[in-house]
Amino acid sequence: MFSQRASEVTPFLVMEVLEEAERMAREGARIVHFEVGEPDFDTPECITQAAIRALSEGKTHYTHSMGILPLREAICQHYGQRYGVDVTPEQVIVMQGTSPALFTVFAAILEPGDEVILSNPHYACYPNYIRFAGGVPVYVDIREEDGYQLHPDDIARKITPRTRAILINSPANPTGVVLSAERMAGIAGLGPLVVSDEIYHGLVYEGREHSILEYNPQSCALNGFSKLYAMTGWRLGYIIAPPGLARTLQKIHQNFFISANAFVQWGGLAALRDPACQTDLTRMQATYAERRAFMLKRLQDLGLRIPHPPTGAFYMLVNFKRYCRDSLSFAFELLHEARVAVAPGIDFGTNAEGYLRFSYATSMEQIAEGMDRLGAYLAGNG
Numbered sequence: 001m002f003s004q005r006a007s008e009v010t011p012f013l014v015m016e017v018l019e020e021a022e023r024m025a026r027e028g029a030r031i032v033h034f035e036v037g038e039p040d041f042d043t044p045e046c047i048t049q050a051a052i053r054a055l056s057e058g059k060t061h062y063t064h065s066m067g068i069l070p071l072r073e074a075i076c077q078h079y080g081q082r083y084g085v086d087v088t089p090e091q092v093i094v095m096q097g098t099s100p101a102l103f104t105v106f107a108a109i110l111e112p113g114d115e116v117i118l119s120n121p122h123y124a125c126y127p128n129y130i131r132f133a134g135g136v137p138v139y140v141d142i143r144e145e146d147g148y149q150l151h152p153d154d155i156a157r158k159i160t161p162r163t164r165a166i167l168i169n170s171p172a173n174p175t176g177v178v179l180s181a182e183r184m185a186g187i188a189g190l191g192p193l194v195v196s197d198e199i200y201h202g203l204v205y206e207g208r209e210h211s212i213l214e215y216n217p218q219s220c221a222l223n224g225f226s227k228l229y230a231m232t233g234w235r236l237g238y239i240i241a242p243p244g245l246a247r248t249l250q251k252i253h254q255n256f257f258i259s260a261n262a263f264v265q266w267g268g269l270a271a272l273r274d275p276a277c278q279t280d281l282t283r284m285q286a287t288y289a290e291r292r293a294f295m296l297k298r299l300q301d302l303g304l305r306i307p308h309p310p311t312g313a314f315y316m317l318v319n320f321k322r323y324c325r326d327s328l329s330f331a332f333e334l335l336h337e338a339r340v341a342v343a344p345g346i347d348f349g350t351n352a353e354g355y356l357r358f359s360y361a362t363s364m365e366q367i368a369e370g371m372d373r374l375g376a377y378l379a380g381n382g
């Protein structure tokens with residue numbers, strides 16, 4: 001009834017926890033949400049206003065398949081100013097999020113059996129993109145004791161004649177780890193195409209993040225507006241591709257998606273260009289930084305060890321092996337018993353089994369309440 005390809009797609013477990021939490025909420029339960037990977041902030045007003053203006057000006061038609069030129073120019077300017085890299089609008093394909101960008105890149109580059117190297121743990125959906133396009137995920141272990149750092153030497157050992165790409169993500173989901181400049185440069189020089197998911201760029205609280213394009217212009221940088229600009233529901237992202245690949249990506253996008261939503265693209269342009277937006281970004285970043293410090297302290301006060309506090313995104317991957325072996329059933333137990341929703345580590349790969357991912361994209365009050373509930377639950381079940 002279904003294709004082999006479709007039947008091999010694994011469920012996104014975080015969404016299953018969220019759906020159960022929503023079901024409980026409909027029955028009157030008050031749930032604290034640490035599972036969701038999305039900002040709790042509303043989209044900055046200047047972005048919303050720009051999109052409303054676009055709609056009332058009749059910007060309701062298909063756009064160029066690669067996206068409206070002013071947005072592609074603004075993306076190039078953003079990468080130029082922030083990372084000192086020189087990219088042109090012909091290399092940029094605007095899409096409905098980073099998710100379709102991942103889908104399109106792997107559809108464009110993988111032959112059946114081609115290998116893509118990525119870390120374990122990793123963003124939950126990555127292996128599905130690779131397998132669906134006929135590829136084979138090949139994992140490099142990263143470990144808590146080592147601060148979940150991805151070492152170029154470990155990647156090099158996994159390279160075979162079938163290796164088609166290396167997929168990296170810094171700041172990372174689920175670990176919050178930011179790759180150092182040296183590691184990034186090392187990975188960029190290994191040989192295979194690097195696909196760099198830069199969706200958490202701008203959300204770094206110590207040090208700074210780097211783009212793969214600083215080290216190798218023949219790489220693919222994927223980025224989007226969901227996280228930094230609090231625009232998850234708008235669906236807007238993009239690929240910056242090497243010139244030789246951009247045309248192929250454009251053809252796939254033209255055929256299967258036509259273009260990103262017109263008025264949403266005008267909202268994205270305001271996100272990059274309107275100075276008022278920068279004020280909102282600064283406020284949101286400062287708020288995440290406070291929440292990060294608070295959540296870290298509260299988790300440590302519960303006796304949970306976080307040997308290398310994460311410095312980016314809005315996640316903490318926390319070792320619960322003292323309390324559980326099966327993170328999925330433990331996540332549901334915490335939800336049902338303590339009304340605290342968390343992401344089960346197993347969603348992110350076998351090396352995160354026994355761990356739970358906490359998102360601090362929620363208010364200080366909710367973090368305090370959730371930590372109180374977690375503390376009471378662990379005290380009763382330790």
Ligand SMILES: Cc1ncc(COP(=O)(O)O)c(C=O)c1O
Pocket residue numbers: 037096097098099100123169172173197199223224225226232236237
């Ligand atoms: C690492 C990573 N990449 C991509 C995405 C999807 O982003 P988008 O909303 O742009 O499709 C997410 C969402 O959680 C993510 O964590």
